[in-house]
Amino acid sequence: MASHPVAETLPGGHAESGHDIHRIRKTAMWVFLGSECLFFGAMIATFLLYRNSTGDGPGPEIFDIPFTSASSFVLLMSSLTMVLAHDAFERGDSRQARVWLGGTALLGSTFLAGQIFEFTEFIHEGLTLPTSPFASSFYMLTGFHGIHVAVGVMLLMAMFILSLNGRLYDDRGLNVELVGLYWHFVDIVWIVIFTVVYLLQVL
């Protein structure tokens, strides 16, 4: 990270007062994640309001808990690989970081594939967006989360490609730590969603 003259990488040339660009970015990322909590909170609240409004359509009984547990496990493991990627990045080991970044993206994609499969199954069983308020809120919440995972995978792949060009430390707007923060957040939200939407409804 010290490969560049500080003044060049800092906005507004704050070199002389030692403003730390990483701290600035992390602050903004945390603020953004705080905002994200409310996004998901509003949708989880909506889902809880409508969890019994299944109309004539299917309800939570169509959830395949073992399957979703498996894909949840995959997503949670991707947090582990993300930590390893970040660790390698911090150590300056670009090759290792690349491996773990790729692994994280792969696990995230696996989760997404699982979600697409799950949605397809549900639609076959008659649960579509206009079926009931339950269905609307279910698809919106899990779909919104899926979009977050997809964005995360895209960011991870961008980091992966950067590392191929040897530009991982070429410090620009993106970096491994910020992507990591985002990725862990998306995972943690899934723990809440999986608990509230799947487990609590079936128990």
Next chain:
Amino acid sequence: MAVTAERVDLRPPGERGVWSWLTTVDHKRIGLLYGVTAFAFFFIGGLEALLIRLQLAQANGEVLSADAYNQLFTMHGLTMVFLVIMPIAAAFTNYFLPILIGARDVAFPRLNAFSYWLFLFSGIMIYSSFVVGGSPDGAWVGYSPLATQITETVRMDYWAIGLNLLGVASIASSANFIATVFTMRAPGMTMLRMPVFAWMALVVAFLLIFSLPPVAIGLFQLFLDRNFGALFYQAAAGGDPLLWQHLFWLFGHPEVYVLILPAMGIISEILPVFSRKPLFGYEFVVFSGAAIGFVGFGVWAHHMFTSGMGPVAEAGFGIATMIIAVPTGVKIFNWIGTTWGGRIRFQTPMLFSLAFIAMFVIGGLSGVTHAVVPADTQQHDSYYVVAHFHYVLFGGAVFGYVAGVYYWFPKWTGRMLHEGWGKVHFWLMLIGFNLTFAPMHILGLNGMPRRTYQYGEGLGWDFWNLIATVGAFTIGVSFLLFLGNILWARTRGIPAGNDPWDGRTLEWTISSPPPVHNFDVEPVVHSLDDFWHRKYAEDEEGRLVKMPAVTGGTLVETGGEGEGDTHDAHEDIHMPSPSYYPALSSLGLVITGYGLIYLSWGWAAVVVGMMITLWGLFGWSLEPITREEH
């Protein structure tokens, strides 16, 4: 100006020309862009208000059809809230937050530009609905089923998508401001040495960060209902329209503090300067502002007292609403205490500030009457409510922001607004304002409903409605004077110098207009109102301002905005280079928005828009912040 896709921005910042504005990342320029755009929208929104008042001037008005009336009052509300007051607050925050805390720019200059362009493009997008079959017409609150049932037109889709895009812009700029305050303060600028305006900007940023998500989700749900057959707000299918009201007001009430707190911050800067006394109880003003921010999240349902929430919820929200009057009252007493015993100069900024206090007190008192649930049940959706929120949002916020314009105009342009015309503007606006909105209390208590395009004769409403219309046009005239004053003063006003008001805060230590990098030498702050203490010791004045005398000389030097000299003089100061990626990414988002509105054939636009946005964002992330020059 050959724009060959890759590098439009090889020139140094500060150069003239359209491209330099399109690609600017300078927080001051972006602030000016926000200000000018908001002012333009203010005239549009004002025109809508005048049409509404013309229609209501007499019983059975025939100026507008019911349909046109619905569009106009919806767009008036939406415009004034989202396209005028929020961006004018953003204009002040952009321009002055970094300077007030002694920084050279905001934390993320390009994100800042992105927020502005997204705001501008979304505003234009919402207004483009007028030419393609009518603007949103379900009121700015967009209650279901009004907002969900009328599906043969796309009017409310413009509203849902437009507001969400504006929300993205606001969240981005809020994260930016929070990061700026937390990480970019000058040495010695502790949190409790920050000017109150900076504090209020911080509170507002937090309010937006946490209040926009619920309404964004609500708007998405509405959009899905309208276009994908989702059932969130379809009562017949088990959906609950009340959910929308909760999500909306969970945003909507913090939002009113978003609108007013920056104005309160401006007032808290002006009153000490023109009273020549420190702000009375600085900590109380700051913490009251923060308290308003916290409690502001616990009062939203007082907008819903007639929705049948039940006595427990109503009592709870009623009490919370009364409680929030306390920190507001604390501020008012502090402002009065500030002026008490001061050597007051009744110049235009001060006049507007004093009027702010008076008008805001009236609006605040009628607001407390809304906290009383049985009374509110009577007042709900009547003109009494219209009177109330115009007293806080016009009598409060707009007076505050106009005060801010008079106060800081010299810093923007290097010239003073005309004081005499300013006073005429003030008195016309104050009289016009009260003529317009005071009668609405009476009309409301006599039962005149909001959002109704005609009223019959013989209801006893004719006289006061006519007065209100006369008042509205008086306000209109006063703002034309204001506009004239601004246009005149830009080039012919008296040169202001660095410190025309004998100010207390850092912006007055630098030239007017400030250099691109704000501070030649990063300021080191030793106390609250640091500049004041540098000018005035215990006995008499001794200015320590680095720049020598001002008249004329400064204007020539900075008027040309040629930055070659400053770059030579300050080799170590690297300002971020201009970038066209922010404007590009926001353009992509708006194209996506259009695509979503016309989904049946708009998928292509969605795809193209997302591609453009991604191109912009990745280009942005990968370009160096400060480009090697030449």
